[in-house]
Amino acid sequence: MQLLLLLGALLPAQARYDPTWESLDARAVPAWFDELKFGVFIHWGVFSVPSFGSEWFWWYWQKERRKPYVKFMEDHYPPGFRYEDFGPLFTAEFFDPNRWADILKASGAKYVVLTSKHHEGFTLWGSKYSWNWNAVDVGPKRDIVAELAASIRNRTDLRFGLYHSLFEWFNPLFLDDASNVFKTRTFPTSKSLPELYEIVTKYQPEILWSDGDGNAPDTYWNSTGFLAWLYNDSPVRDTVVTNDRWGAGSICKHGGYYTCSDRYNPGHLLPHKWENCMTIDKWSWGYRRNAQLSDYLTIEELVKQLVETVSCGGNLLMNIGPTHDGCIVAIFEERLRQMGAWLKVNGEAIYGTKPWRAQNDSSTPGVWYTFKPKEDVVYAIFLNWPVSGTLILGEPKTTLGRTEVKLIGYKEPLKWISLEEEGMIVAVPQLTLSQLPCQWGWTLQLTNVN
Structure with missing residues (x-):
């Protein structure tokens, strides 16, 4: 007692x-x-x-x-x-x-x-x-x-x-x-x-x-x-x-x-x-x-x-x-x-995320960000599929050889190039809508960005 x-x-x-x-x-x-x-x-x-x-x-x-x-x-x-x-x-x-x-x-x-x-x-x-x-x-x-x-x-x-x-x-x-x-x-x-x-x-x-x-x-x-x-x-x-x-x-x-x-x-x-x-x-x-x-x-x-x-x-x-x-x-x-x-x-x-330092992208309308601090992962959710085959992101600050970009639901990492102070250009897969992992919005997983 x-x-x-x-x-x-x-x-x-x-x-x-x-x-x-x-x-x-x-x-x-x-x-x-x-x-x-x-x-x-x-x-x-x-x-x-x-x-x-x-x-x-x-x-x-x-x-x-x-x-x-x-x-x-x-x-x-x-x-x-x-x-x-x-x-x-x-x-x-x-x-x-x-x-x-x-x-x-x-x-x-x-x-x-x-x-x-x-x-x-x-x-x-x-x-x-x-x-x-x-x-x-x-x-x-x-x-x-x-x-x-x-x-x-x-x-x-x-x-x-x-x-x-x-x-x-x-x-x-x-x-x-x-x-x-x-x-x-x-x-x-x-x-x-x-x-x-x-x-x-x-x-x-x-x-x-x-x-x-x-x-x-x-x-x-x-x-x-x-x-x-x-x-x-x-x-x-x-x-x-x-x-x-x-x-x-x-x-x-x-x-x-x-x-x-x-x-x-x-x-x-x-x-x-x-x-x-x-x-x-x-x-x-x-x-x-x-x-x-x-x-x-x-x-x-x-x-x-x-x-x-x-x-x-x-x-x-x-x-x-x-x-x-x-x-x-x-x-x-x-x-x-x-x-x-x-x-x-x-x-x-979506689940378990926090707001990132930028909520949406200054370069591309229809791109919104979420963040998982523990994993150091930023998610860029884009509501329109880029018919040009590329996506310009003005907010992430990247490092060559360190930053990795993936499309959730797609196996291979994506190629990207830096625009230096302006952001990055991401090459998205040349897929038809029926081949995409989902139909109404797509998510890039960005690791090691600022």
Whole structure:
């Protein structure tokens, strides 16, 4: 016993965080998040039933009374139909969490974030704080969160995360607090905060993706108090990663990593860890039955998003929206598998990398750099195949007889010549696109450069 006490006294005490932004912001984002680089966002809920226009369907129909949404309801549903009546139609009969896990694994993603509750207030678990407006009581009659978490953890190496909306558009408790200019706090104390404690304790997500502050400050949500518990005493206190959406004014300023805005891709290096959360469907996070083929980003556009984001120190969180019956439609599955095929070849230039001293090349547009300091390797990812047979790189400083250049997926080293102060010219193999190791972006591995 004395030996145990002595060892305990010698071990460093775990850092404790106070419920202040000054203290909480001092917590480093756990290293695993920066290493993994790429995740998949899943927006799924009752909004997937009408699957028209946007996941903000309820708000646009009932609050803003936008004409296309009003007309859609008048044309297709009887008078008096309420949004709540969509709940039983959220059936999820084709939801197969094992299939979802296998598709996510094939995408090359290393983490996944599921919407546990969007602004409509419907929870994908049987929350005791959302009586009769959750996936166990209504619709699927299944605990979606538990099932997907189990499949992800049993079948893949992906980290499991949850999105949670702080506010709910039409919850009367929130509306009452808002009418009192948030001087009362009935909604967060009786609904939103208990849900957060519930999902963390029950499902132990390693990403907690907060959203939807309803224009209320973080003091209304008691965000600092919750985050102090999350970092100090929760079951995921050592590994959990959070974002920056914890109250009006906190985005891109407080919390864990920064999101700054939806589809945020600054194109330059930021001093703080950040994430580009974006959608394969250009216009919506939820599934849309009325989407056109041109509304979906191509795999070339998605690879470009990934490469630019990682080169500038960010992570990419790429969103899909399943159907109300639980299907990941073919175009989303294709894009996910295409990304996985690209990463299978080029993943060493993405996973575990750091930003280099130059993010992109001054001489050749469409060339982006990443770096592995321990291996002293720089990766030059070029998004366009040089039809001339050569590639001019203006950023690397080379040494004849020492610098080596390889095309990832191609066996032989490449020939290059120095342009002295201007950089280098690399001779790429004379291959057709069908002969290349991948189709949507190519990576040069440069060793011993400055």
